[in-house]
Amino acid sequence: MELKLQQVLIMAHLLLLGAYQNYVEITTVQLSKDINRSQQSASKHLLELEKGGYITRIRKGHTVRINVTEKGFSLVNIFYERLKTAIESKTSGVVTFEGHVVSGMGEGAYYMSLEGYRKQFRKKLGYDPFPGTLNVELTDPGSMHSRRVLSSYPSIFIGGFSDEARTYGWVKCYPVEINHGLVKNAALIVLERTHYDDSTIEIIAPISIKKSAGVKNGDRVLITTHMPQEIIKN
Numbered sequence: 001m002e003l004k005l006q007q008v009l010i011m012a013h014l015l016l017l018g019a020y021q022n023y024v025e026i027t028t029v030q031l032s033k034d035i036n037r038s039q040q041s042a043s044k045h046l047l048e049l050e051k052g053g054y055i056t057r058i059r060k061g062h063t064v065r066i067n068v069t070e071k072g073f074s075l076v077n078i079f080y081e082r083l084k085t086a087i088e089s090k091t092s093g094v095v096t097f098e099g100h101v102v103s104g105m106g107e108g109a110y111y112m113s114l115e116g117y118r119k120q121f122r123k124k125l126g127y128d129p130f131p132g133t134l135n136v137e138l139t140d141p142g143s144m145h146s147r148r149v150l151s152s153y154p155s156i157f158i159g160g161f162s163d164e165a166r167t168y169g170w171v172k173c174y175p176v177e178i179n180h181g182l183v184k185n186a187a188l189i190v191l192e193r194t195h196y197d198d199s200t201i202e203i204i205a206p207i208s209i210k211k212s213a214g215v216k217n218g219d220r221v222l223i224t225t226h227m228p229q230e231i232i233k234n
Contacts, residue, residue, distance in 0.1 A: 003052070003075065007045050010035055011054060011076050014068050023058060023065040095146050095153070097188075097201060097223040099138040101215050105195060108133030108202060116161035116168060124156050125173060125187060127206035133189070134178075134209040136201050136221055147198045150174065150190065153225075160192065169193040176203060176225045182213045188225060 013034055017024045032042040046066070049055045054072035058065040068076075109132045111117060121129055138144050155172035162168070169192025177184045186205035196202070203209060203223065215221055 003049075003054070004045075006035070006037070006041075007049055007054075008076060008079055010042075010045055011049065011068055011072050014055070014066055015073070015076060019055075019066050019068045020073050023056075023067045025060070025063050025065045027063050095150070095225045097136070097138060097143040097146055097225075098140055098220065099136040099143060099201070099223075100220050101210070101217050102135050102137045102200070103217055104133055104135040104202070107195070108135070108204070111168075111191075112204065114168065116163065117158060117171065120158045121173075121204075124158065127185065129204040130206060130208050132208070133202040133204055134186075134221075135196075136203065136223065138199050138201065144199065147201060150188075150225075155190070156187070173204075174225045176223050178203070178209060178213055178224075179215075179222055180224075183207075183209050188223060 010031070013031075014024065014026075017026070028039050028043045028046070031046075032039040035042060037045075046055065046057065046064075049072065050057055052071075054069060054075065056067045056069060112129045112131045112133070118128055121127065138147060151172070153174065155174055158171035158173060160168050160170045171192070172190040173187040174190075176186050176188045178186055183205055186203050186209065189202050189204055191202075194202075201223070205212070210216065213221070
């Protein structure tokens with residue numbers, strides 16, 4: 001018997017009600033409301049699950065007492081493990097960006113010179129960034145999508161701070177390498193306050209990336225981010 005996703009979700013809902021350890025009492029009317037389906041649909045799914053040996057039912061008047069069998073529990077657990085692996089792999093995989101080098105606005109050199117940031121970079125990244133950032137304009141849809149979802153990944157968090165002049169926002173750092181490892185010890189940074197939109201990314205490193213990678217404005221570059229589980233999360 002090939003189960004439908006809705007049937008797996010029904011078993012998951014029953015497990016939440018305690019239907020693995022015990023028989024839980026529930027009407028098809030209540031179940032249909034819980035799963036946002038019609039009563040007819042809920043009844044049909046329960047019948048198919050029972051025929052497949054995934055649940056057992058004991059009828060009592062207008063109500064039914066239901067138990068998720070070992071077979072049903074094992075199937076839900078398989079789905080859980082697969083989903084868990086898929087979700088966890090998202091934060092330990094590799095994300096790539098492609099684009100071409102562009103001139104910056106001069107913000108990078110200024111912010112990299114601030115001691116409030118520099119002492120945190122030294123502690124959390126292990127180096128003093130070169131006074132300036134490599135600015136890359138993304139051009140392909142895949143890279144643009146990766147930039148939009150980047151904030152959902154773990155990051156190395158650099159906290160904001162204040163001095164006598166103003167308050168400075170946080171910075172999120174994502175370890176990267178450039179052009180297949182030509183520059184390895186670098187970080188893509190996302191600033192709380194920036195004049196750039198999601199089409200432009202900024203990268204820092206302990207050295208001049210342009211000189212080390214031999215790139216100039218207009219050259220295409222490949223940025224590869226690595227998302228290890230042990231990264232310092234924000």
